[in-house]
Amino acid sequence: MSKKLLFNLLAVLMLASLVLSACGAPTQPAATQAPAQPAAGGQKTYADMTLCYPQLGAESDWRTANTASIKETADKVGAKLIFSDAQQKQENQISAIRSCIQQGVNVIALPPVVETGWDAVLQEAKDANIPVIIVDRSVSADASMYSAHIGSDMEIEGKRSAEEFNKLLPNGGNILELSGTTGSGAAVGRAKGFREALNPNIKILDSQTGNFTRAEGKPVMEAFLKKYAGQIDGVFFHNDDMAIGAVEAIKAAGIKPGDLKMVSIDGTRGGFQLMIDGWLQADVECNPLLGPQTMDLALKLMNGEPITKEVLTNESVFYPDKAAELLPTRQY
Ligand code: AHR
Numbered sequence: 001m002s003k004k005l006l007f008n009l010l011a012v013l014m015l016a017s018l019v020l021s022a023c024g025a026p027t028q029p030a031a032t033q034a035p036a037q038p039a040a041g042g043q044k045t046y047a048d049m050t051l052c053y054p055q056l057g058a059e060s061d062w063r064t065a066n067t068a069s070i071k072e073t074a075d076k077v078g079a080k081l082i083f084s085d086a087q088q089k090q091e092n093q094i095s096a097i098r099s100c101i102q103q104g105v106n107v108i109a110l111p112p113v114v115e116t117g118w119d120a121v122l123q124e125a126k127d128a129n130i131p132v133i134i135v136d137r138s139v140s141a142d143a144s145m146y147s148a149h150i151g152s153d154m155e156i157e158g159k160r161s162a163e164e165f166n167k168l169l170p171n172g173g174n175i176l177e178l179s180g181t182t183g184s185g186a187a188v189g190r191a192k193g194f195r196e197a198l199n200p201n202i203k204i205l206d207s208q209t210g211n212f213t214r215a216e217g218k219p220v221m222e223a224f225l226k227k228y229a230g231q232i233d234g235v236f237f238h239n240d241d242m243a244i245g246a247v248e249a250i251k252a253a254g255i256k257p258g259d260l261k262m263v264s265i266d267g268t269r270g271g272f273q274l275m276i277d278g279w280l281q282a283d284v285e286c287n288p289l290l291g292p293q294t295m296d297l298a299l300k301l302m303n304g305e306p307i308t309k310e311v312l313t314n315e316s317v318f319y320p321d322k323a324a325e326l327l328p329t330r331q332y
Contacts, residue, residue, distance in 0.1 A: 044302045046077040049107070051298050052100030053081060056113040056137075057088040059181075059212045060241040061268040065332030066111070066136065066288035073291030079298075088181065088211070090114055094121050101128045107298040110146075111136040114183040122146060131301040135290055137185035143309065147301055150293050150311040152286050154189025160317055161190070161236055161263045162197035164282040168261040172201025173233030175261075176224050178210045178217055178246060180238035186212075186286075190238050190265065205231065210242040217245030225253045234261035240271035240283065247279050267318050269330050275323035285315040288332055 053070050057063060067083075074081035082100055086092035090113050100108055101124055108130055112118060115138060122145040125132050131147040138149060165175060177194070180187035187209070198204070205228055210217035217237070224232070237243040243264040250260065257278030264271055267285040274280040293311060300307050318326065 044106075044299065046079040046295070046299060049079040049295075049298060049302060050103070050105045051079055051081050051295070052097070052103075052105040052108040053083050053135075054093045054096035054100070054108070054110060055083060055085050056093060056111050058085055059088055060239055060266070061270055061332060062239060062241075062266045062286065062288045063212075065268070066290060068332075069289045069291035070109075070294065071291075073295050077295055079295060086113065088113055090117055097121050097125065101125055101130060104128075105130060106302050107131050107133065109133045109135050109294050109298065110139075112139050112185065113137075113181065115140040115185045115188060116183065119145065131298075133294060133297055133301070135294055136288075138189070139185070148297055148307055148309050148311065150290055150297060150313075152186075152313050152315060154186050155193035155196075157265050157284050157286055157315070158190035158193025158195075159197040160193075160284045161265060161282075162194045162199075164263045164284070164317065165202055165234060165236065165261065166197070166199045168263070168281055169199075169202055169233055172199065172203075173261075174203050174205045174228070174231050175234040175236055176205055176228065176232060177207035177236045178220055178238060178242045179207050180209065180212045180242075182209050182211075184212075187238055194236065202234075204236075210238075210245065212239050212241060214241045214245035217242030218249050221246035221249035222252075225249060225255075232260060234263070237262070237264040239286075240264050240266040240268045240274070243274055243280060244270050247274060250279075267330075268332055269327060272318070272323045272327045272330060275318070275320040276327065278320070281320065283318045285318060287313045287315055 055067055082105060084096040086096060093113060097108060108125055110132055112134060118139045118141045122132060122141055134146050134149040136151040179191060208220045210220045262280050263282045264280050265284045265286050267283045271280060271283040275283060297307055
C-alpha cells in the first residue's frame with residue numbers, strides 16, 4: 001500500500017470515529033465493551049428460559065404441592081412458565097405439549113399421567129430440538145426419546161409399603177389394595193414393588209383403582225367392606241387422598257382406628273393427620289417438591305451442560321410416633 005493511500009485511509013477512519021461519537025455511539029474501544037446478550041461467557045440464564053409444564057391434573061394434595069413447587073420456583077428464579085392442567089387426561093397433556101412446541105419453548109417438563117402413548121409427541125419435541133424432562137411418574141418410551149427423568153422410585157415405595165405390612169401382620173392375613181390411576185407409572189411401580197416384597201402369608205384379596213382421589217377412594221372402600229366383610233386385616237393405599245376418602249367409609253362401617261392395619265404413600269399433612277388419629281400405621285414418603293431440581297436441570301439442558309439422566313428423590317417412611325411433632329413442619 002502506498003504512503004498516500006495509507007494516509008487517506010487513516011483520515012477516513014478518524015472522521016468516521018468523530019461522526020459516530022457525535023451521534024452518541026459507544027466510544028470505548030471494542031475490546032472493553034460488555035458483550036450483548038447473554039451475559040457470562042454466552043451462558044443462558046433463567047431470564048432466557050421459557051419452561052412448559054403440562055401438569056397432569058389436580059387430583060391430590062401431592063399434586064397441588066407439586067404444582068406450587070414448580071410455580072414458586074419459576075417465580076423465584078425469574079423463568080417464564082407455560083402451565084396447564086390436563087385434568088388427568090393424556091390427550092389434554094399431548095395437546096398442551098404440541099402448543100408449547102408451536103410457541104417455541106426452551107424446555108418441556110412433563111409429569112405423564114400414564115406410562116404409554118408418548119412416542120409420537122416426544123418425537124415431535126425432538127424434531128423441534130426441544131429437550132423434554134420427564135417429571136414424577138415414568139414413561140415406557142425409549143430413554144433416547146427424552147433428556148432426563150426426575151422423580152421417585154415408585155417400585156421402592158411399593159416395596160417399603162410391603163415391608164410395613166410384613167411387620168404389621170407377622171402371622172399373615174388378608175389385605176386389600178386401593179390402587180392409583182390405571183396405567184400410571186406410580187400405580188404400576190408401586191403394585192410391582194409391593195408384590196415382590198410382600199410375605200407369602202399375606203394375601204391380596206382384591207385390588208381396585210381409586211384414581212388417586214378422595215372422591216373415588218370412598219366408594220371403592222364401601223364396596224370392599226360389603227364384599228369382604230369380616231375377612232379384612234389390612235388395606236394398602238397408593239396415596240393419602242384415597243386413604244382419607246376410604247377412612248370415611250371405614251368410620252361409617254363402625255370400624256375403629258387400629259382394627260385394620262393400614263399403610264399409605266405420600267406423607268402429606270392429611271396422611272400425618274390419619275397417623276395421629278390412629279388410622280394409618282405407616283406413611284411412605286413420596287416427595288412432590290420437584291420445582292428446584294426441574295429448573296436447575298432445564299437450565300443445564302439449555303446450556304448444553306452435562307446432566308444426570310435419572311435423578312431419584314431421597315425418601316423415607318413416616319410413623320405415628322413422630323407424626324404430631326412433624327406435622328407442623330410439613331410443607332405439603
Ligand atoms: O405420581 C405421584 C402420585 O400422584 C402421588 O402419590 C399421588 O398422590 C399423585 O396423585
